[in-house]
Amino acid sequence: MSTNTLMSKINKHIQENFWLYIVSILCVFTGIILGMYSVKYMGEFEQNDLVNYLTSFIDPSNANGISYKLIFLQSIKNNLPVIIFLWFLGLTIVGIPIIIIIDLLKGFTVGFTFSFMISGLGKSGIGIAILGVLPQNIIYIPCIIFASVVSMEFSIMLLKDKFNKQWTSSITSRIVYYSLIFIVIIIFLFIGIIIESYIAPYFVKNLINNLGSVSK
Template sequence: MSENKILVVLNKHVQNNFWLYIVSLLCICTGIVLGMYSVRYMGSFEKTDLLSYIKNFNTAINSGNISYKSIFLETLKSNIPILLAMWFLGLTMIGIPIILIIDIIKGFTIGFTISFMVNGMGTKGILFSLLGVLPQNIIYIPCFILASVIAMDFSMAILKDKTNRQWTSNIWIRVTSYSLSFLLVSVVMFIGFFTETYLSPNMVKLIAASIGSIII
């Protein structure tokens, strides 16, 4: 019964904010495309530096020297501040444009990473992307889209009802509900954190052991 209620609430939320979902998705897709094209204009020095970093990562995986703690902390540093920024921006009346810019930047990061690996390592770069980048982003991207829409919806509600006394009297209840929504998104994202920390490196290690080094 509770699962049906959750589905009903989610379905209503999507229907009420359909265009916000479309806009957020388009921003992320735009960022991915920009990230892919930006690799073409990188200098040889930057490409060599980044390839060296990937080679060191690959060597650490192959040697078994994987610091799961460091990877986990990096995933937290890379994602939690973004969620907190979206949460804060949703509490303002001018946060929507910045939220959309964050979506573009997030998409840019994903597009750049995948394009760089494919451009620098060829076919093996595709395999590296599928194993090391895609699994966690299957979780991250929907979570960031959901967080973006929740924040934009709340920001628009503030803008529409800023003169409404009822809104003012219930502000703390609505802010609490809004914050709990972000907390739930964070909980789901922890699945992505553990995927990026434990699953992706070991998948890369397993394939590398089977076909040799991922790096050419």
Template structure:
């Protein structure tokens, strides 16, 4: 029963904010494309540095010297500030453009990472990207889109009601509900953090063991 209510509420939210979801998704896709093409125009020196970094990372994974706790902490540091910034921007009347820029940057990071891995490893990079990059992003991307739309919706509602009282009369209740929604998304993203920190290194370890050195 509770599950059905949640699905219905989510469907209503998507329908009521359809174009915001489309715009957020387009921004992430745009970022992915920009990230992919940026690798093609990198200089040889920059590529060499990144290749050496990934070589050392893959060697550490292959030898079993993995600090899972440190990876988990770093993953939290990389993602939680973004959620907090988007939450804050939703409380302002000018947050929408910045939220969309954040979506583009998130997409850029994903596109750059996948493109560089494939560019550096060839066909083996496809497997590393599929098994080491995409799984957690299957969780991250919907969460980022959802909180982006949530924040833009909140910001636009404040902007529409500027100077009025119809929406701001119970503003603190709305802020509480808005904040709780963000907290729930953070809980969902913890699943992604756990995958990225504990599951992904194990998958990469199997891939590396199966193909030997992942760089030619």
């Protein structure tokens, strides 16, 4: 498939599902804003606990160093089930409300993490947030949005077919095509997982070492 054909299909998909993209994007960004504001209203005790945990985790004097393999496995555990669950929800016909909640939660997690690092660690937190949180989420967020839209689109298609009584043998080929799209999404997701596991921690480690210590 040529690049022009691929771009044409992507543009067509966006045009046909414009409002689904709007809904998904709005949910993610609403979640980000809610996550950022939730840090502001955290109790001092809870915030101090999290700051102490975070500073001990990224302390340059920590003899154990960074376990890239552990981060990799945790990143898979945190992200892969979400995409698989979105795939499943697209097959359920009634999964759209849950898809919207997943988008909100993903946005909330990103917003909370980013805001907490800046709020809890001050100037050092800005660099850590930019290098440690932002890079992989440049991949994750589009993957979540695209997977959400594809899932909602498929769910709506199944619902229309059911009401119109148009269930045919072609449903199997549609599910296969739908699943192949999710396999492609998972491939892109793993780019984000590799960034989160091996690239972002390396840059954060160098930043912490250059700063000498994490302080406000």
